[in-house]
Amino acid sequence: MSKNADKVKITVGFEDHLKEISVKINDNDVLPYQPTDSFDEVGQDRDRLDAIAKVTGAARYTFDRKLDGMVYGRILRSPHPHAKVLSIDSTVAKKMPGVKAIIEFHEVFRTRAVRYVGEGVAAVAAETEAQAEAAIRALKVDYEVLPFAVTKEDAMAEGAPAVASPNSSNVIAPRAWGRSEKEQQAHLEDQKAETDEAFAEVKHVVSGNFSTQVQVHNALETHGVVCHWQGENLKIYASTQGTFSCRGQATSSRGPIKARNARVLSEYVGGGFGAKFGLRREGVAAAILAKKAKRPVHLMLNRREEQTDAGNRPDSYQELKLGLDSKGRIQVMRAHSWGTAGPGRSGAGARNSIIYNIPKIDKVEYNVRTNCGEARAMRAPGFPQGAFALESLLDMAADEVGIDPVELRKRNDSHPIRLAEYDMGAKMIGWRKNRNRNPGGGKGAIKRGLGCASNEWFAAGGRGAACLIRVNKNGHVEVRSGGQDIGTGLRTIMAQVAAEELGLGISDIETFIGDTNDPRCPGSGGSTTTPSLMPAVRIAAHRMAQELLTLVAEKLKWDIEKLTFKKGAVVRKDDKKLKKTVTFKQVCALIEGEVLEINEKRLANYGGFSSTNSGVQFADVEVDTQTGVVRVKRMVAVQDSGVILNTKTAESQVRGAIIQGVSYALFENRVMDRQKGHMLNADLENYKIAGALECPEIEVKLLNVFNGKNNTSSMGIGEPPIIATAGAIANAVANAIGVRVMSIPITPKKVLEALKNKGKRK
Amino acid sequence: MSRDNKATEETQGVTRRGFLKGASFAAAAVGTGSLLPPPQTASSQNEEEVLILGTEETKIALTINGENISTEASPSTTLLDLIRGPLDLTGSKRVCDRGSCGACTVLVDGKPICSCSYLALDAQGKNIQTVEGLMVGDKLSPLQNSFVSCDALQCGFCTPGMLMSCTALLEKNPNPNREEIAKGISGNLCRCGTYQNIFEAVHKAATGGGK
Numbered sequence: 001m002s003k004n005a006d007k008v009k010i011t012v013g014f015e016d017h018l019k020e021i022s023v024k025i026n027d028n029d030v031l032p033y034q035p036t037d038s039f040d041e042v043g044q045d046r047d048r049l050d051a052i053a054k055v056t057g058a059a060r061y062t063f064d065r066k067l068d069g070m071v072y073g074r075i076l077r078s079p080h081p082h083a084k085v086l087s088i089d090s091t092v093a094k095k096m097p098g099v100k101a102i103i104e105f106h107e108v109f110r111t112r113a114v115r116y117v118g119e120g121v122a123a124v125a126a127e128t129e130a131q132a133e134a135a136i137r138a139l140k141v142d143y144e145v146l147p148f149a150v151t152k153e154d155a156m157a158e159g160a161p162a163v164a165s166p167n168s169s170n171v172i173a174p175r176a177w178g179r180s181e182k183e184q185q186a187h188l189e190d191q192k193a194e195t196d197e198a199f200a201e202v203k204h205v206v207s208g209n210f211s212t213q214v215q216v217h218n219a220l221e222t223h224g225v226v227c228h229w230q231g232e233n234l235k236i237y238a239s240t241q242g243t244f245s246c247r248g249q250a251t252s253s254r255g256p257i258k259a260r261n262a263r264v265l266s267e268y269v270g271g272g273f274g275a276k277f278g279l280r281r282e283g284v285a286a287a288i289l290a291k292k293a294k295r296p297v298h299l300m301l302n303r304r305e306e307q308t309d310a311g312n313r314p315d316s317y318q319e320l321k322l323g324l325d326s327k328g329r330i331q332v333m334r335a336h337s338w339g340t341a342g343p344g345r346s347g348a349g350a351r352n353s354i355i356y357n358i359p360k361i362d363k364v365e366y367n368v369r370t371n372c373g374e375a376r377a378m379r380a381p382g383f384p385q386g387a388f389a390l391e392s393l394l395d396m397a398a399d400e401v402g403i404d405p406v407e408l409r410k411r412n413d414s415h416p417i418r419l420a421e422y423d424m425g426a427k428m429i430g431w432r433k434n435r436n437r438n439p440g441g442g443k444g445a446i447k448r449g450l451g452c453a454s455n456e457w458f459a460a461g462g463r464g465a466a467c468l469i470r471v472n473k474n475g476h477v478e479v480r481s482g483g484q485d486i487g488t489g490l491r492t493i494m495a496q497v498a499a500e501e502l503g504l505g506i507s508d509i510e511t512f513i514g515d516t517n518d519p520r521c522p523g524s525g526g527s528t529t530t531p532s533l534m535p536a537v538r539i540a541a542h543r544m545a546q547e548l549l550t551l552v553a554e555k556l557k558w559d560i561e562k563l564t565f566k567k568g569a570v571v572r573k574d575d576k577k578l579k580k581t582v583t584f585k586q587v588c589a590l591i592e593g594e595v596l597e598i599n600e601k602r603l604a605n606y607g608g609f610s611s612t613n614s615g616v617q618f619a620d621v622e623v624d625t626q627t628g629v630v631r632v633k634r635m636v637a638v639q640d641s642g643v644i645l646n647t648k649t650a651e652s653q654v655r656g657a658i659i660q661g662v663s664y665a666l667f668e669n670r671v672m673d674r675q676k677g678h679m680l681n682a683d684l685e686n687y688k689i690a691g692a693l694e695c696p697e698i699e700v701k702l703l704n705v706f707n708g709k710n711n712t713s714s715m716g717i718g719e720p721p722i723i724a725t726a727g728a729i730a731n732a733v734a735n736a737i738g739v740r741v742m743s744i745p746i747t748p749k750k751v752l753e754a755l756k757n758k759g760k761r762k
Numbered sequence: 763m764s765r766d767n768k769a770t771e772e773t774q775g776v777t778r779r780g781f782l783k784g785a786s787f788a789a790a791a792v793g794t795g796s797l798l799p800p801p802q803t804a805s806s807q808n809e810e811e812v813l814i815l816g817t818e819e820t821k822i823a824l825t826i827n828g829e830n831i832s833t834e835a836s837p838s839t840t841l842l843d844l845i846r847g848p849l850d851l852t853g854s855k856r857v858c859d860r861g862s863c864g865a866c867t868v869l870v871d872g873k874p875i876c877s878c879s880y881l882a883l884d885a886q887g888k889n890i891q892t893v894e895g896l897m898v899g900d901k902l903s904p905l906q907n908s909f910v911s912c913d914a915l916q917c918g919f920c921t922p923g924m925l926m927s928c929t930a931l932l933e934k935n936p937n938p939n940r941e942e943i944a945k946g947i948s949g950n951l952c953r954c955g956t957y958q959n960i961f962e963a964v965h966k967a968a969t970g971g972g973k
Contacts, residue, residue, distance in 0.1 A: 052906075055896075056897060057852065057853020057893035064846075220953050270919030271917040486917060487954050655956070656916060659955030683858060695958055
């Protein structure tokens with residue numbers, strides 16, 4: 001590859017929005033995929049490589065691991081929402097059959113405080129799960145029970161008990177970004193005064209107060225690990241979204257585990273929606289129990305624990321106000337929000353100010369501490385709640401201004417990709433024809449409505465990933481990364497990208513993932529696994545191809561510049577018929593020694609076409625005005641995720657995000673008991689998740705965008721499509737019944753209440 | 763599973779005597795805790811004795827995926843724990859452990875049941891089919907094939923249960939429409955959201971496209 005730092009011209013964009021830009025290509029990198037490239041593997045519809053293991057039951061998840069001598073861990077959990085652990089008496093538990101080790105959490109985690117029902121207190125390892133369960137029940141804990149608050153309202157009330165500690169406030173003011181408290185106060189006042197002026201000047205003002213519920217991740221495979229010490233070294237099978245962060249935690253000199261070396265294995269993960277990073281307390285407890293018991297320990301949470309102590313999406317209450325000019329262009333926005341992420345101090349913001357062009361914004365986010373299970377990142381953290389509110393208010397603004405809601409969005413959005421997507425999606429859903437022109441009117445109890453909302457996400461990825469490719473003399477190709485596949489189809493696209501460079505099919509390639517003995521890969525967060533890892537795979541495969549072609553060129557005295565791999569053989573680039581000369585296997589036979597290995601790192605991003613990816617969604621709903629039941633009949637999604645590497649698995653991601661979005665919009669809701677602080681529906685029959693009967697017809701159009709951000713132009717697609725769904729559905733419901741439900745989940749009760757109040761308001 | 767536990771009854775299944783013995787034992791234990799032969803204790807030397815009930819193992823003979831298997835387990839063992847544990851058929855998953863998610867679905871005499879809520883003893887004398895028994899020889903079943911080609915799975919944790927429910931559905935209704943498929947898997951939850959792909963896969967298998 002050229003070490004020349006000169007800029008080259010590349011084409012970026014999509015469909016008929018292509019343009020040329022000059023880029024300085026990183027040393028050692030390959031040019032980003034170009035619209036004129038022809039592909040045999042990349043961008044094709046390919047079955048996922050591990051599908052057969054998954055349909056035969058052969059795939060071994062962490063939960064399925066069994067090691068010789070393995071014992072089972074269980075965690076004792078606090079029945080109090082706020083307490084201090086004074087002492088734990090394990091006299092009886094120690095004597096119980098099968099018990100191998102007991103640990104007290106205050107000794108391991110250096111805190112005696114429990115701040116929500118379900119927070120861990122102690123753990124036991126025993127020969128069987130039942131013995132471990134019996135033993136934790138035999139532990140006698142002396143608690144100092146403290147006053148608590150489980151709702152935002154209770155925590156914000158005057159004289160409310162301190163949720164976390166006596167000297168910390170329950171309401172956390174917005175981040176000050178380095179400003180002093182006084183400066184911050186002045187800043188917020190200025191921001192308010194400035195926007196007040198702007199509101200006074202605009203033609204139209206609309207406002208609304210919106211609320212969203214706590215959603216629980218509920219990955220089907222719960223959090224957990226199997227820990228196995230081999231001397232000072234620790235082997236961890238983990239159901240995780242980040243193999244390397246688990247390893248880091250296990251070997252950290254500041255952490256409680258302190259393994260000399262650790263190897264984390266995660267070949268199959270039964271779902272991860274943002275909460276499965278790090279070992280967490282259950283992972284640390286398992287490692288320590290395993291050390292004490294001198295036996296491998298299997299510790300997986302049960303469903304109740306998964307719902308109460310493994311994260312959730314914070315709720316929100318949002319006061320929103322928009323000012324628009326006579327043409328419907330937004331001039332000013334106020335968005336004040338309050339959310340709870342449990343006893344922690346951050347993470348409960350509602351994000352809604354990035355898509356539309358808004359000159360003046362007064363945005364303030366408060367985090368309210370409550371004695372509830374802690375929030376963790378969940379699929380586009382902050383965004384679905386923010387989008388539900390803002391997208392709802394945009395439709396209210398469109399009514400006020402008297403223009404079409406899609407048109408209003410287009411007037412306030414300047415992203416070239418999304419501008420094209422609005423038109424595509426509107427056409428797919430039949431926006432003009434099918435939208436209800438008389439919301440709430442007409443005959444019959446069932447009303448139909450359409451709604452629209454948009455999304456934006458930052459899935460360009462970045463550095464920190466590497467890929468190892470090993471080619472054996474016998475022609476066997478291995479592509480390796482230590483990263484994890486949480487259900488997205490990672491190993492399949494690794495094989496596709498490598499196969500493209502090597503002129504092979506994906507079945508010619510064996511992929512290895514989920515083992516920290518292989519090259520580094522970032523955690524699967526922010527939808528960045530694909531765009532972070534794939535460029536490394538491509539560089540490694542490209543360099544491997546060059547090395548192999550060099551062997552042929554030297555042997556046969558050919559000009560390497562004219563050679564490439566195509567369909568399993570070496571061909572001359574200038575030969576239109578691509579006559580096969582030497583097969584890939586014959587080339588591999590020229591390898592000196594047994595194997596050729598290439599390990600390459602991911603390089604920095606380029607400017608490219610767009611650093612964000614965008615999408616637009618449309619919902620088509622029916623509302624029964626007698627029962628209040630909302631049925632989502634159809635969803636249309638137009639989604640950009642850069643160059644789509646595998647159309648089949650990418651589309652599955654979008655469909656899945658939409659179903660989770662439908663579930664968020666209509667069903668899911670953590671219900672807390674204010675009196676006792678317990679989650680009342682920590683199971684899967686009362687915590688309602690969308691099932692097959694609630695699944696709408698979903699139509700997905702994936703936009704192939706040559707964004708030039710990296711050599712594969714790929715972006716991640718897991719999170720963006722969940723952002724718009726609830727907003728689109730809420731707008732469709734309003735279009736159907738002529739009145740708006742300002743709170744999700746949109747339950748039959750809320751629909752009936754809204755219908756009842758509709759008459760009153762007039 | 764411990765093999766050295768001595769089962770006193772050679773008969774398979776629940777005998778009247780065995781049942782009554784167990785029942786009266788349990789009732790007495792709840793009532794007074796001292797009328798019948800002493801239950802196992804954790805350690806007889808120590809001052810505080812710990813009462814352990816129901817750990818005695820019994821023989822269980824099952825027909826799983828066409829194979830006759832005999833093993834020993836506590837009578838309270840669920841079919842799920844037996845097949846995942848001593849039999850090491852880990853395809854069936856435990857997700858909710860109370861029959862509300864379908865991840866543990868297996869077929870008992872062709873009917874889909876939640877094996878987390880079904881005692882292994884009750885499955886004696888019946889034909890049990892798990893995901894591991896779906897392949898025909900070394901070939902995937904048409905339904906397994908169409909699950910692969912329609913990408914009817916993501917993380918794959920619900921997939922074994924989904925496949926069992928869909929297998930039972932196709933047995934009963936060889937050409938189901940979308941609504942019927944949705945009803946057929948309404949007891950199976952998928953958190954990744956693959957339902958639409960599953961509808962397509964079942965349709966494809968039903969119409970001969972999964973071969």
